[in-house]
Amino acid sequence: MSTATAPEPVVTGEDRLNLRGQTLPRWTPLAVAAGSVVLALLIYFVTPVDSEIQIVLMAAILFLIAMSAASTVVEGARRARDRFATTLVYTAFLLALIPLVAVLVSVISKGAKRLDLDFFTHSMNNIGARDAGGGIYHAIIGTVEQVVIASAIAVPFGLLVAIYLVEYGQGRISRVISFFVDVLTGLPSIIAGLFVLSFWVLALGFGFSGFAGALALVVLMIPTVVRSSEEMLKLVPNELREAGYALGVAKWRTILKVVVPTALPGIVTGVMLAVARVSGETAPVLLTVFGTNLINSNPFSGEQSSLPLYIYSQAGQPQQFAIDRAWAAALVLIIIIMLLNLIARLFAGRNRLK
Structure with missing residues (x-):
């Protein structure tokens, strides 16, 4: 004997509206x-x-x-x-x-x-504040060399410090390192410039140079690289590490082949944040590079220029030609930083661990 089942009620759109309310x-x-x-x-x-x-x-x-x-x-x-x-x-x-x-x-x-071909291919040699010509060729060379040198020193060092804090650091040593990294994070940029000026330029007598400016930028880059890399390494699941250990892989090789590639996109983003920060610093390079209107391709000898220093010097002039050059140099600096970030995003996306 079968029993008839009641048909299911049909819920209309008006009923759903009444359930949700107005x-x-x-x-x-x-x-x-x-x-x-x-x-x-x-x-x-x-x-x-x-x-x-x-x-x-x-x-x-x-x-x-x-x-x-x-x-x-x-x-x-x-x-x-x-x-x-x-x-x-x-x-x-x-x-x-x-x-x-x-x-x-x-x-x-x-x-x-103000952007034209002459602006990118000429320096400020024999160009006064009242002259309409001049360019940023010497400043671009200085900025690129100083940032590349600073990155070559700060990025490996900061990444190694982050790996030690996450993978090996325990006890008082790691706490001391973390404390000093926190102190450097809030360090004013002019203090970094004064430190390099007093130690490298005056005490050791190496003189003003692009390398001295790069050393000041290293002091500013290291804490940003360490903190960003540390946070990305902490996000890597422990299961990946344990899988490597279970297969008999050494710890250092697991870190090199599994942990770092997994965190690579975030690490690259943090590095680019550090590069973007130091690319616009004026006080450290003003104290250590000193600035020049001539083209100097050797960062280890003689005074050099940079885009932030160029903007600072041109914007301080009352003439309209100089102010126009300062605005154009600021636009070029923004474009360079945007291109660096775009390249970093593409690199991180293509090298993401599957």
């Missing part, structure tokens, strides 16, 4: 944002407020208040709190993006008009 339409954030901007502009015109930054902040605050109020009325207090947190995150992201975009637009608009 939600704001998708166009609500755009409408509220437009209304907030309009209201902020009205405040700008009818009040003595004359700062664009204040207008942006007022529009952001009005947007947060309006979205929270609308969500509370329509969706309820619980979902309103969730929407408030989400809106706050997106608003903070947009506010943080505004200065970056403003800087890029300003540098591109003021620096692009």
Whole structure:
């Protein structure tokens, strides 16, 4: 004897809507944002407020208040709190993006008009602040050589220190090393320049050179490389290490063949962050490289120039020709750092351990 089963109830779209509760339409954030901007502009015109930054902040605050109020009325207090947190995150992201975009637009608009072939192939030899010519060829050579030398010293050393702290470091020695790495992380760049100036240039008498500037950059690069590499090595699963040990592979070989390749993309990213930081440092090279308008391809002998030092010297001149050269050099420096980061991303992606 069989029993009849009741048919399953059909859940319609209206029933699902009732289960979820009422939600704001998708166009609500755009409408509220437009209304907030309009209201902020009205405040700008009818009040003595004359700062664009204040207008942006007022529009952001009005947007947060309006979205929270609308969500509370329509969706309820619980979902309103969730929407408030989400809106706050997106608003903070947009506010943080505004200065970056403003800087890029300003540098591109003021620096692009001076970029030409002569600017890349000529130095500042026999060029005064009032002259329209001149270029950054000598500064590019100095920046590339100094950063390459600093990276060749700081990257292997920092990576070895990170490997020791993660794989071998135990007890008081590792704590002391970690402490000094933390101290170097917050070290002002001018202190690194003063240290190399007093020890390498004055005490040992080697004089100003590109290598002296590279030594100052090494002091600034090491803590960034150590900390970024250390965090990436910690993210490697212990199962990979244990698998290598189970196969009878030595620890150093497991680290070299398994751990480091697994963490390589993150390590490369950290290295590029360190390179990007030292590429724009002015104080260390000002104290150790000293600067020159001539082309000097030997970083171990004589004064040398660099892009940050070139920007500093040209921006300090009152003539418009010099200021234009400073903006153009700043744009070139940004392009070089972006290209380095792009190359690092491509390298890390192609060498990712499968």
